Amino acid sequence: MENFIVSARKYRPSTFNSVVGQSSLTVTLKNAIKSNHLAHAYLFCGPRGVGKTTCARIFAKTINCQNLTSDFEACNECESCVSFNEQRSYNIHELDAASNNGVDDIRSLTDQVRIPPQIGKYSVYIIDEVHMLSQGAFNAFLKTLEEPPAHAIFILATTEKHKIIPTILSRCQIYDFNRITVADTVKHLQMVAEKEGVTVDVNGLNVVAQKSDGGMRDALSIFDQLVSFCGNNITYQGVIENLNVLDYEYYFKLVEAFLKGDVSQSLLLFNEVLNKGFDAHHFITGLSSHLRDVLVSKDPQTISLLEVGADIGERYKTQAQNCSPDFLFQALKISNDCDIDYRQSKNKRLLVELALIRLCQLTDEKKKSILTDEKPAPIQKIQVAATSEPTVAQPVVNKVTTPVQTAPPVTRPVITPKPKDVVADSKPSFVRPGSISITAPGKSNIEQQTAANETVNEAPSSVLNKDFSEEALLQAWQQFAETIPEQGRMTSLFLSTYPKMTSKTTFEITVSNILQEKELKRLQQDIQSFIHARLENSHVKMTIKVMEETAVQRATSPEDRYRIMAEQNPALDILKNGLQLEID
Structure with missing residues (x-):
């Protein structure tokens, strides 16, 4: 009875041309042989079973072949090739680093490297699973790997390149093998x-x-x-x-049930899958892959991403025509969320069944916005019509109507009278630019903002040029400060600064930092309009000056600030030492 040889060994490639899926690497190695540009060390890395060790053996056999073919392949007829094929070659040495990973093993290898080849030009040392070498073995191998004898070539193979120390990597030509399509x-x-x-x-x-x-x-x-x-x-x-693989047929039937909204059929198919011994997590990941394949089948440009046979590929195309892109996007999201939450779920079957129910309800337009977590429509801006009459009905404040005095055409801000009497100097409402102020409930916020903006921005009917004193300017400045709502920083800013006349119609405000300067610049137009009305002079202008930074402010630490202050006032040292204080 003839001994059986597994296909992986029986059909192992023996030439570069027979290597599957690594054409770029094999061409590079053949060109190196053709131009006689052979490195002394190579590193072949990549996933399992993609041809790393096979290519190393082919390369070792080819560089020792005595009669290379026209396309630089081994002849398989010379003494070197025959001895290699019969596994009796003394020029090619293989070392399994998984079991020979100590310093002594590497020392034995370095001693063997000194022996020149008997037949051929090179002694090739193939070290498989090189990442399994110990730290000491790597260090013992460094010198030999960097400067081997002229006849020695090292080929290292590994599936985990990240475990190899950088000093080894820098001494090798690195070839990354791809997964076979x-x-x-x-x-x-x-x-x-x-x-x-x-x-x-x-x-x-x-x-x-x-x-x-x-x-x-x-x-x-x-x-x-x-x-x-x-x-x-x-x-x-x-x-x-x-192979215990789920049939494509289940997924095709599931998608048809989703499109029909048939929850019962979906749950029965899932139960049938479980009864056949398949894991629910494997089922949901397979469903995600199926939905992805349906999605790429909708576009002729992405159909090449579908890796199935021709018959099943046609079924994917047919089903893709019945599914809208929106349905597929949402279905992929639901299945992917279920895949992510599967490990944390206590009731895993219920989690998958809920996902199937949601998938069946995707075609229901009434529930679609809820199930897909769509965002609500953005709030539309309220357009305020520029009319003299208010659009919102005013509440009745008092049955007895009070006659309203007609104010002059904008010589001073409009002041809302109280129901019982009219106070000429009542506190006007100040509105920040671009904000809606909160005032009494007599008017809506939008009406109050419109009225305030008309009050501030309305231009005077005639140019006023009345003389005024610095005291009158200070009084107008403080009146404007009273119009600001309780806002902390802004109120303290106006109360701590005073206007200083620099010319007949110009006054200057000095602030301590750039932030205060920005606040005043933002309100500069409103301040000037208010003061124009109060002083009855349309030529008043405001300038802003930032105070120069003092030495105390420039100091970066509390110790520096204290030292500067103590130089200016020596009594601080007496106070500090007397009370035994420390600088915080």
């Missing part, structure tokens, strides 16, 4: 099946390729397992049964 895996499996005389379903091979996760060795191992289960006829149904 689904299309390349299916094509290679079809070639193996043809040579083995096995009939296969392409849809089943797509499932195998997706299950292998980009590793050709895993794909070939699964292929051997399917041959043992199905014989020489591998069907799609046999693949999903043997």
Whole structure:
């Protein structure tokens, strides 16, 4: 009885051209051989089963081949190639760093490196799983790796490059291997099946390729397992049964139930999946992948992202035409949220069932805004019509109407009279620019803001030029301060500053910092309009000056401030020492 050889070993590539899915790397290595630009150390890194060790062996065999072909491949006929194929070559040495990871193992390797090759030009040392070396072994290997003999070439292979110390990385040419695509895996499996005389379903091979996760060795191992289960006829149904993979059919039926809003059918399908032994988390992640595939099938530009067989691809296209993009976006969000919350949920089945119910209700327009957490419509701005009559009905304050005196055309701000009598000097309401003041309930806020803005911004009917004194200016300044609502900082600012006449119609306000300057500049137009009306002079202007910073203010620490103040007033030292005070 002939010994069985697994497909991963039987169909292992022996030339660069037969390596699957790594064309850029193989071309680079062949060009290095062609131009005789060989480095003394290489690092091959990438996922499992993508061809790192295989490429290292092919490279080692090719650089020692005595009769290279026209495309710089090994001839497999010379003594060096034959001895390598028969696994008796003394030029190529393989070391498993997972089990030989100590300092003594590396010292033995460095002693062996000194021996020149018997046949061929180079002694090649392939160290697999190099990230398993200990820290001491790495350090013992540094000098040899940096300056090996001319005949020695090191090829290091690893799946975890981040575990290798930087001093090793800097001494190597690094080659990153890619995961093998689904299309390349299916094509290679079809070639193996043809040579083995096995009939296969392409849809089943797509499932195998997706299950292998980009590793050709895993794909070939699964292929051997399917041959043992199905014989020489591998069907799609046999693949999903043997690999315990959920059938596409379940997901197609679920999406149809979502579009119809059929909650009962969705829950029954989910229960059937659970009864077959599948995990609910595996089910919801598969549903997310299915919805993603339906989404990419809607656009011809993204259809290339669909990695399934031709028959199932047509079903995806058909179902994509029945699903709106909005439905797919919201369905993906719901399934992804369920996937995220699955680990923390106490009742995992209920979590998935609630997600299915929400998916079924996505087509209900009445509930859509609630289920998708749509934001409420933005608040529209209120347009105030510039009319003389108020738009909001005024509440009746008193049955006995009081005659209202007509004010002169804007020589002073409009003052709202009280119901019983009219006070000429009552406190006017001040409105900050761009704000809505809160006043008595007699008028709505919008009407009060409109009236206040008309009062402040209305231009005088004639230019006034009445003389005034500095005392009158100070009184007008304080009257404006009284119009400001209780706002703390602004009130104290006006009470602590006084106007100073700099010319006949110009006064200056001195503030202590830039923030106060900004506050006054923001209100400068309103202040001038108020003072124009109070002083009956339209030429009054206000200027703002920032006080120069003193030495105490420039000091950055309490100690510096105290030292400056003590120099100006020596009595502070006597007070501090007498009371035994400390600077905080």
